[in-house]
Amino acid sequence: MLGMFNRLKKSIIETLIVVLIGFVGGAILMIIFGYDPIAAYMKLFKGSVLSIDGILESLANAVPLMLTGLTFAIGVRSGYFNVGAEGQAYMGAIGAVIIAGSISLPYGVHLAAATLFSMIVGALWSLPVSALKAWRGVHEVVSTIMLNWIALFLVRYLIEYYYYEPGRAERALPALPTARYSVIGASLSTIIFVTIGFTILIYFILWRTTLGYELRLTGSNPEAARYVGVNYVKVIFLNFFIGGLAAGLAGASQVIGRPPAWTIYKTLGNVINLGFNGIGVALIGRNHPLGIIFSSIFLGILLYGSRFMQYLGIDPDLTVAINGIIVLFLSLPELYSMVKRYIVGGK
Numbered sequence: 001m002l003g004m005f006n007r008l009k010k011s012i013i014e015t016l017i018v019v020l021i022g023f024v025g026g027a028i029l030m031i032i033f034g035y036d037p038i039a040a041y042m043k044l045f046k047g048s049v050l051s052i053d054g055i056l057e058s059l060a061n062a063v064p065l066m067l068t069g070l071t072f073a074i075g076v077r078s079g080y081f082n083v084g085a086e087g088q089a090y091m092g093a094i095g096a097v098i099i100a101g102s103i104s105l106p107y108g109v110h111l112a113a114a115t116l117f118s119m120i121v122g123a124l125w126s127l128p129v130s131a132l133k134a135w136r137g138v139h140e141v142v143s144t145i146m147l148n149w150i151a152l153f154l155v156r157y158l159i160e161y162y163y164y165e166p167g168r169a170e171r172a173l174p175a176l177p178t179a180r181y182s183v184i185g186a187s188l189s190t191i192i193f194v195t196i197g198f199t200i201l202i203y204f205i206l207w208r209t210t211l212g213y214e215l216r217l218t219g220s221n222p223e224a225a226r227y228v229g230v231n232y233v234k235v236i237f238l239n240f241f242i243g244g245l246a247a248g249l250a251g252a253s254q255v256i257g258r259p260p261a262w263t264i265y266k267t268l269g270n271v272i273n274l275g276f277n278g279i280g281v282a283l284i285g286r287n288h289p290l291g292i293i294f295s296s297i298f299l300g301i302l303l304y305g306s307r308f309m310q311y312l313g314i315d316p317d318l319t320v321a322i323n324g325i326i327v328l329f330l331s332l333p334e335l336y337s338m339v340k341r342y343i344v345g346g347k
Contacts, residue, residue, distance in 0.1 A: 026326050027041075033318060040314060044302070045305060048308070049301060053186045056186035058297065058301045059188050060192075062192075062300030063191060064250040064251075064278075066195050066281070066293060067246045067247060067249050068086075068089060068247055069278040070278075071088065071278060072278055073282040073287040075239060076282070078215045078218050078235060078236075079218050080219075082126075084145075084240075084243075085247040085250070085278050086247075088125050088247030089251035090151040092250060093251030093264045094158055095248065096114050096252040098163065099118070100175035100179030100255060101173030106178065111179050111256070114175070114252065115249065118255075119245045120248065124244070125147065125151060125244055126240035127237070127240075128147060133240075152272075156268065159264070170266050172266070174261065175256045180259075181194075183259050187259050189257045191253050191257030191258075195249070199289050199290075199292065211238065214235060250278075251264075251274075254271050258270070284299070284331055286337075295330075302327075306320075306322065307319070
């Protein structure tokens with residue numbers, strides 16, 4: 001117990017240090033371009049955490065990132081680099097559109113059906129990656145990136161020709177009222193409770209079940225996993241399938257859990273980059289489900305608060321770069337740990 005407390009204390013201290021370094025790095029970038037970093041950061045936090053609407057919007061931004069962060073973290077814990085959350089989120093979003101926008105069901109049944117179908121579609125999209133990895137040795141980074149692009153254009157095609165809203169060709173069918181999560185405030189809905197519950201469930205699976213032990217053992221010591229008889233193919237399929245469930249739910253959160261639109265646009269602007277931002281969330285949260293809850297909230301604050309920096313005339317592209325610097329520094333400790341584990345350790 002004392003050892004666990006000391007590790008937690010060390011992680012917190014490291015995180016606070018890199019947070020400070022990240023903000024200093026962002027401040028230097030603003031100074032270079034002639035902006036006042038103190039005023040900018042005051043705008044950021046005033047807009048995102050010093051008002052009720054700001055807190056609610058920050059949490060709404062955190063919801064999908066929590067889930068796509070889980071997708072990447074589950075992969076890393078099993079020894080794989082699953083960067084397919086982006087495409088799986090697209091598929092989850094269109095799955096939500098299909099059930100929530102084009103089928104009429106009673107309220108509770110409709111909401112559950114749309115949620116579960118989205119998760120399953122996201123998970124099924126990971127099966128080609130698993131099969132290629134298990135039976136042909138294709139690296140998961142290559143196959144997931146290819147499937148991300150296929151998913152992007154497939155979903156755009158489906159929206160444009162089959163699931164568009166009449167009179168609104170730029171977006172998909174909106175979710176019917178019976179398939180929408182209840183609104184808490186601003187654009188935050190009760191799907192946040194489903195998301196946190198799912199994240200805690202993943203923590204329980206990874207650290208309190210035999211399956212989770214096999215997944216983590218494969219990631220930390222593949223030789224030992226083979227020695228004790230862990231089924232390599234089973235681990236691959238379950239790893240990517242569980243990650244796909246999380247990413248599919250992330251896509252659904254933007255359709256049935258994000259007012260006021262309750263839909264996705266043909267350009268997928270409200271889904272694009274959720275998967276890639278989730279990688280940063282996972283790294284900041286040390287690829288631990290509980291850490292990801294807090295890191296996603298932090299990034300949600302940055303993403304929502306940075307728009308208030310634009311009131312000072314800061315270019316939107318520069319605010320993205322500032323956020324990127326902060327996230328990069330926060331990711332460095334886990335990146336170092338991964339490099340040490342997989343390259344220096346020869347795994």
